[in-house]
Amino acid sequence: MALNKNIPLFKCSVIHTMPGRVRVGCRAFQYLSKLNSKIEKNFTGMRAIKSAKINNITRNILICYDKRLTSQDEILILLREIVSKYSITVYKNERGDIGRRISQVKEVREESTEDILKRVAVNAGTLSYSLITKQNWSLISGTSMFSKFTTIPALISIGLIAPLFKTGIGSFRYSLKPNADTLTIISIISSLLLGKDVSALTIILLSDVAELLTAYTMEKTRDSIKNMIDLNEEYVWKQLEDKTVKRVSIKSIKEKDIVAIHTGEKVCVDGKVLSGVAVVDEASITGEFEPSVKRTGSYVFAGSIVKNGNVTVATEKAGDNTVVSRIIHLVEEAASKKAPIQDYADKFASYLVPFNFAFAALTYFATKSAFKALNMLIIDYSCGIKLSTATAFSAAINTAVRNGVLIKGGNYIESLSKADTLIFDKTGTLTEGRPQIVSIVSADKTIKEEDIIKIAVTAEETSSHPMAKAVMRKSGQLDIRIPKHGDIITYVGRGNETTLEGKIVKVGNKAFMEESNIDTSQLESEEEMLISRGESIIYVSFDGKLIGLIGIQDKMRDNMRKAINNLRHKGIDEIILLTGDLKEQAEIVVDKMGIDSYEAELLPENKVQAVLKVQSQGSKTVMVGDGINDAPALAYANVGVALGGSSTDAALEASDISIQGNDPMMLTSVIELSNKTMNIVRQNFGLVIGINSLGLVLSAAGVLPVFWGAVLHNSSTILVVSNSLRLLFHNMERGI
Template structure:
């Protein structure tokens, strides 16, 4: 049976196996065999394109390769016979393990049902089953003791279950076990839902696509698309590439990538993203990125490679709960010794603050991280999410973050009556024809917009850091900064008032001289994002006390931008090392700092910040340095990331409140004796973990 790898990432692989598309019975047998193998978490087949998607334990990758190599050389008949025999001959323990994995509540539920029986035979059969269900809990308790020499909350759970067995009262122990398993199952279900929600972003790779080739539109597997292909997408279809719309118009649902609630209209010249769906219309897209290089692929890679991470809140709460274990044991033992009532001992050791904390915190973090990813932000761990919720200072790089990163010519001020502004712009653009820096490109762009003639340029000389001079259409032209003009003995005094006004507005100026006399000024500016000011206002409303800008621009420009945007502070003339120093100085003063940037020069500052946040179009090293990545080129995603992080912390605190209040209630009712039975104590105490877990999954439900 031949196969080929179509897509692979850690823990997930997609194979093309043509035979599976032709023989459904063989495919189902092969699927059953794969699901029975250790290390395989899930396996599914897309029959339309004969592809197999495997999710596996990354630690078992070598075993997976051996499994696939084992069947590669067999014929289809041999494959079918081998798989059927292997599935049938699988040890009963392995099948039981698989069944347990698929339905982890099956055995605890059976044991709980048997606990209600008064039949001595059923009771005798239930005892070993009950202890078997408790083995993982006891194993966790032993692992903590063996590694850290401390008692944790699993000790109380194990003791409660064992005591109920010895007392001949299995019902209490069965309730405890069932509720613990239910909490673990909810946590695992949330994790699976998170993986499923993220892996759905790669669904476009399992489909077919329509491309224009040799004058015809043909169907090909989406996995075979390449950059440069012209992809035709019809209504109801999923866009399989990131690219530029070159023909047509469509209404596109982009919720999976950008988090936008409503479909958006996209036409010629605009961007389209893989994993988004066309609701109306038809477009042709030139593929720029395919497969794992798409925005969707990057989101999946970043989420799957990011640890959930423990939060400080969870660590502190778990440690506090574990410190209560010894006092709880002492209280239970002394109470039982004084009263002679073993039921009171059992009720007290059942009180369990730790299980709710252990289950509810990861559930809240997982669901919030998934919510963030589906809304267009990658938060790399629960710890980073907690830190982001706690920041009081956000530091912005200016260029490419608060601004678009590309300068634009704003006006042309002419000082010579014989030279019109258009003529002056044409001379300046001609002088900078051979230069590639952003300001030269801004001059050429403005000339094209105004349809200004750019004359032929003779030999020019470029002065690094100053400007350019040379012959243009019979004129001798200087284009550069004020320092260049003064060094060239060109008087600029009569432009002082204009320059002061431009500086006040935060604009930079380019001087143009013709035949040794100042002919005009060209103000230009790196265009500020429309959303920058409202985003900063919203961040202040969310509790961010300080908003600071770092820039390599001069102090005059920096001050004007700072005032226009409502920032609280700014630092000008910054080098990369200077930016990192500012971050460290802020931290030494007690600030909790987030840094937002997009360039390689921002990487040191991102690394030193409590939370580093990278813009979508940032350099690869910037993404590596950052703790949060905004997957859409909009600062509103920063606001959303802060809101989700603050919401996650509130959710964790709510859950801890649920756990603390209900367990304290159970403890208060169990201590006097006779008020509640061990069974009721188990329902109140362990039920708090279930309630907290259900509360914790609310964020992910918004995107189901």
């Protein structure tokens, strides 16, 4: 039981029992070896427990107890509680273990399309010359074995496969395991020994065509990300000590250097604005389509564009440390983070290579035909199986990048396709994270709404609280000048106080009013109405009397309800809300959005525990947050998705997938892309295994000549790569 990887990590099941003794299996013990003594002390410190011993290898614990003081059921409950305390450690260690178990087999060769095209051109030219002239002269005359290796096609074949000797022979030398390159080398050498030099060239040509398609996909992925956010700047204006500026290479810029950026120029560093004002387009970094105004103290990021104005910036990050460089690096390195199915494909392909040799030997002994045996080496599964996953995931990442979605690796595409539980943060994710005033209620008909805002803004002017900022924005919209007022006194968790025209102004929550002996009963019915609509209330008093209520609400993201409904159709069984807001606010959002359950008033660490609790029940989770306060939960979910992202640094560090725009419908688009990618991978597996199995049967029966065996095998590889390339043309907006 405990060895089954499909069983939830924290599920505790009895393996063996007898009176006063029970052995319980739990996969979590595999990752708790350093905490054995601590966990065992939790048990032995109890009067009812005689002893407890953990075996990390077999992943179980043996507990001896006094059956007069406790029961087996009570021990199981206690065990679950104790093990769950270490849930974060368990999940962290499990992920590290998965990373270490990634197969070390050879990756798809990373050659440029130009290099492969040269190989194809040389091969095609030689092959055409041999077929047209039908000349097969050799540097060594006669019919000796060596003469077969000195024909023009043979020499070109050996030259083309020369790079494979290091990986193919090296693999066999150090691990005693042949790989796909080993098989390719032997099949080419065997073809030459049999005098089939043209067949050898054909095998290499078709293989290179498949490699060319794969390299093209990889390069398209890199080009997409670079075209989206590349700097394309080689020089920058550096401010010298005497305040003059000098045009220098961007490579020479270091931390603390001051650079000047002018209208129309791209920002080439991450840093803080020291002086000047500029309108900056940050769409390529944050996904916000509306340019933002940068003043002294504001931060700018490399890759953004100064639309208007001039600023000087103190460099904090330059070169490869900038946000834009890290984005490019993450996407370029995505291929190294292999999906489980990709790792499985690589291992499966490697395991099949020895069988090709076995098939070749059996065929030769059964038929005494070297040609039939050669076909067993020419037709192999490994190349097609590897390319069927690598190309598909690369193409999917390419398509996502072109639509403003950064996926850090193919493993997250596969995890997303298996997800059944979606967990949302509220503020900044379900909502826009920008509270705004939606209601103003006057206590007296003689008091206008503008008067309430005018009085409230005197006490909120210096506050950085989001609700205070909403009041400030409203005063700006109404073109209200802030009256002269006294010093502002802040009561933490309550509100603010100041004086206006010699009278006291108090703005804050209901508790603040009650502490100040200000009667709020006259607006009790209006208060209940605002609360029922999910509005947070600011109470405004002047000269000891309540003059009005201000209702503030964080607007739901456009299309969020539609996105949630679509997600259910994509296979999401449960949707959960985790928020630090009050229970009442969470309940309103749950009702509006049709969410299944929620937990409120959570700290970031509480969100992690909630995520791990869901995972311990066997659910595959996707956590959607803003990448800042949700960073821990994003990191521990099976897939962490940063939607929009008010902080690019935090979103990149914490999330596995970063959606640069603010449209929640992109969530459904990414899931559709992941599902389509996995369908194509499965199709590719079927094509490779089906076509090559047919080829092996026909070859062994003597129906398929060596040349056509090579054509069939390499055509299957080209077919699966071409099938994967369909993902480059996937329309994420329409889902096709």
